[in-house]
Amino acid sequence: MKVLTVTNRKGGVGKTTQTRTLCEYFSVTRRMSTLAIDLDSQCSLSHLFLDMDVSQAGEQGTRPPIHPDYNSEDPDYADWNGRSSSADIFFHGEIFPYRVQYPDGADTLDILPANKQQLTTVEEQDQPSLIERVENRLREFLSLPDVQEAYDLVIIDTGPGESPLARSALRACTHVLIPIELEPQCVRALSEMISEIRHEDMRRTLETQVQVVGIQPNKFKVRRTLHKSLLNTVQKEFKQYVSPVVLPDLSGFAERDADLAVPRSLFHLPPSNKAKIKAVEFCEFVDSKLFGETAHAKQA
Numbered sequence: 001m002k003v004l005t006v007t008n009r010k011g012g013v014g015k016t017t018q019t020r021t022l023c024e025y026f027s028v029t030r031r032m033s034t035l036a037i038d039l040d041s042q043c044s045l046s047h048l049f050l051d052m053d054v055s056q057a058g059e060q061g062t063r064p065p066i067h068p069d070y071n072s073e074d075p076d077y078a079d080w081n082g083r084s085s086s087a088d089i090f091f092h093g094e095i096f097p098y099r100v101q102y103p104d105g106a107d108t109l110d111i112l113p114a115n116k117q118q119l120t121t122v123e124e125q126d127q128p129s130l131i132e133r134v135e136n137r138l139r140e141f142l143s144l145p146d147v148q149e150a151y152d153l154v155i156i157d158t159g160p161g162e163s164p165l166a167r168s169a170l171r172a173c174t175h176v177l178i179p180i181e182l183e184p185q186c187v188r189a190l191s192e193m194i195s196e197i198r199h200e201d202m203r204r205t206l207e208t209q210v211q212v213v214g215i216q217p218n219k220f221k222v223r224r225t226l227h228k229s230l231l232n233t234v235q236k237e238f239k240q241y242v243s244p245v246v247l248p249d250l251s252g253f254a255e256r257d258a259d260l261a262v263p264r265s266l267f268h269l270p271p272s273n274k275a276k277i278k279a280v281e282f283c284e285f286v287d288s289k290l291f292g293e294t295a296h297a298k299q300a
């Protein structure tokens with residue numbers, strides 16, 4: 001089982017959009033058993049795949065909906081409130097992933113959605129011993145034989161900023177993808193991100209080092225001189241890490257976020273659509289990094 005963490009401390013660089021695109025590609029196009037984990041208390045990825053419960057009270061914040069398998073009269077579920085989220089991993093609760101009905105009613109994509117209030121509690125831990133437990137916990141969970149058997153691929157969407165949750169996602173991964181925008185602040189923060197990954201490697205054996213799938217340039221505007229020159233800089237300074245696919249700033253990506261977007265998936269846009277063409281290139285690149293250069297040849 002491969003575990004891909006999509007991460008960048010910078011906000012708004014495309015983590016959720018790329019996670020979503022990859023989830024659709026691997027589950028529908030590649031028919032791989034895929035688990036998406038939303039570790040961001042903003043719940044952005046969860047909103048894209050599930051009808052989340054946005055509590056009016058405000059205190060609870062956004063929660064996952066009642067699980068379709070839950071039956072309040074079933075004594076087996078006496079200790080369960082019917083909702084399951086990625087936060088339960090850290091509270092050692094029972095974990096019931098949700099089958100994503102979209103895209104295409106595929107039976108290959110599950111999600112462990114976020115729970116705003118509970119993830120915020122995890123994020124705000126300030127006792128060193130608890131922080132360390134959080135940092136190790138996702139890795140422990142994903143190492144369970146049941147989880148290893150159930151999925152070919154786990155894709156983790158992380159929130160912006162530095163937090164025990166982001167570190168937990170890094171510790172749990174086999175591979176990492178770093179979406180970036182070609183803005184000075186974002187580029188400046190890259191060296192720090194790479195050293196964080198190398199620091200994580202120091203805890204690991206040679207065979208289990210974190211594989212950097214790529215630094216993924218996103219929202220590239222061809223007419224912006226700054227974008228071109230920063231792309232050059234990144235390609236020079238981080239040569240071995242930069243993805244060969246540059247994702248342009250295209251409405252085809254952003255428009256998929258709307259609840260009523262038609263079609264909801266990029267992959268259902270016409271074959272000539274620019275965003276779709278680029279998304280396929282991007283996914284095939286990630287696929288080759290995760291599963292080997294010949295993955296497509298075999299599939300074809």
Ligand SMILES: Nc1ncnc2c1ncn2[C@@H]1O[C@H](COP(=O)(O)OP(=O)(O)OP(=O)(O)O)[C@@H](O)[C@H]1O
Pocket residue numbers: 010011012013014015016017018040042044158159160218219220247248249250251253254255257
């Ligand atoms: N290539 C692109 N072209 C145009 N818009 C894009 C592109 N990639 C992402 N976006 C849009 O940019 C916004 C931010 O993207 P996204 O939510 O994926 O970033 P994020 O890194 O997950 O943000 P956060 O750090 O808040 O979680 C969204 O509105 C998304 O639709």
Ligand SMILES: [Mg+2]
Pocket residue numbers: 015016017040044045157158159
């Ligand atoms: Mg996000």
